Amino acid sequence: MIAGLYAITRETDDTNCLLTAVEAALRGGAAVVQYRDKSGDVARQHEQASELLMLCRQYGVPLIINDSLRLADLIGADGIHIGRDDGAIHEARIVLGPDKIIGVSCYQSLELAVAAQAAGADYVAFGSFFPSLTKPDAAHAELDLLREAAGVIHLPIVAIGGIALNNAGSLIDAGADAVAVISALFDSSNIEDTARQFADLFIDETED
Numbered sequence: 001m002i003a004g005l006y007a008i009t010r011e012t013d014d015t016n017c018l019l020t021a022v023e024a025a026l027r028g029g030a031a032v033v034q035y036r037d038k039s040g041d042v043a044r045q046h047e048q049a050s051e052l053l054m055l056c057r058q059y060g061v062p063l064i065i066n067d068s069l070r071l072a073d074l075i076g077a078d079g080i081h082i083g084r085d086d087g088a089i090h091e092a093r094i095v096l097g098p099d100k101i102i103g104v105s106c107y108q109s110l111e112l113a114v115a116a117q118a119a120g121a122d123y124v125a126f127g128s129f130f131p132s133l134t135k136p137d138a139a140h141a142e143l144d145l146l147r148e149a150a151g152v153i154h155l156p157i158v159a160i161g162g163i164a165l166n167n168a169g170s171l172i173d174a175g176a177d178a179v180a181v182i183s184a185l186f187d188s189s190n191i192e193d194t195a196r197q198f199a200d201l202f203i204d205e206t207e208d
Contacts, residue, residue, distance in 0.1 A: 002103070002123040002156035004031030005198040006180040008066075011037050015048050019055060021186050026059040028195025030185075032178065034081055036066040050075050062101060069095055079103065079122070084112055089119040103158065108141040113153050124153060125180065128161025129171060133183045135161070143174045150175035165197055172201055 007030040012018050022033055033056050035049050049065060053075055056063040062078035065071050069092055072080040079101025082088045092102050103123045104116040113124040126145055128138035138161060149157055159176035164184040171179055181198065188194040 002032055002062075002101070002158060003177045004202045005029060005185075005195055006032040006034065006158055006160075006178040007185055007195070008034045008036050008160075008180055008182045009052070010182060010186045011039060013039075013041075013044060015044075015051060018048055019051055021191055022052060023055055024191035025185060025195040026055070026061055028192040028197075029199030030061065030195050031199070032062055032064060034064040034066055034180070035077075036182075045071055046074065049077065053077055064101060064103060072096060072100075081105070081125070084109075089116060089121055093120055108139055108145060110145060110149055110152070113149055117153055117155055121155060123156040123158055123178075124149075125158040125160050127159060127180075129159055130162030130164075130167055132162040143170060146171065146174035146176055165194070165201075168198060168201055 007025045009018060009022060033052065035052050037045050049071055053063045064079045064081050065077045066081050069080055073095050080092050080096065081103040082092060083105050089102055089104060101122045103125060104121045106112040106116060106124045106126055116124050126141050128135060129141050132138055146157060146159065156177040157175060158178045158180050159171040160180035163171065163179045163181050168179045185191060185194055
């Protein structure tokens with residue numbers, strides 16, 4: 001089950017800094033970690049992903065690899081997050097097996113999410129809901145998309161894009177099972193405390 005704070009890593013060549021930051025997020029209650037590195041540095045990616053997997057294992061939290069099926073398979077990660085190509089879902093399932101997590105970016109499209117669900121995805125992600133430092137040119141998604149998706153998508157729904165403590169609640173209220181966060185978490189002065197505040201939003205929602 002994908003639910004709660006979904007932490008997406010910052011790209012860095014400082015592996016110790018990366019691990020320290022992610023462990024702080026895990027202590028604070030991050031429920032999922034996605035390793036995202038677009039550098040093309042295969043050796044660095046393998047080292048960092050392997051170290052992160054061991055760290056996530058200590059906390060009982062799944063490690064998802066962004067885009068790289070090769071890397072996810074090589075280190076035995078808990079799953080992969082991929083783009084809109086339905087064929088990639090089928091390929092990932094063949095390579096990773098039935099028990100691994102496959103997440104799919106569906107951007108602003110409910111149609112893509114329905115197709116991903118039919119193709120065997122384990123969760124879908126919509127965004128960008130707010131202006132994002134990571135992807136400043138990303139197209140905008142409306143809150144109504146989450147409300148509509150909740151009626152037809154029977155998988156966990158992840159919201160992404162410019163999410164911060166002051167706007168995450170609106171996404172959860174609209175139907176997001178998880179919020180994917182980069183900047184608001186890893187750029188904060190106290191990552192553990194910020195992660196805890198995000199995690200608490202989901203506790204409050206459950207109590208309501």
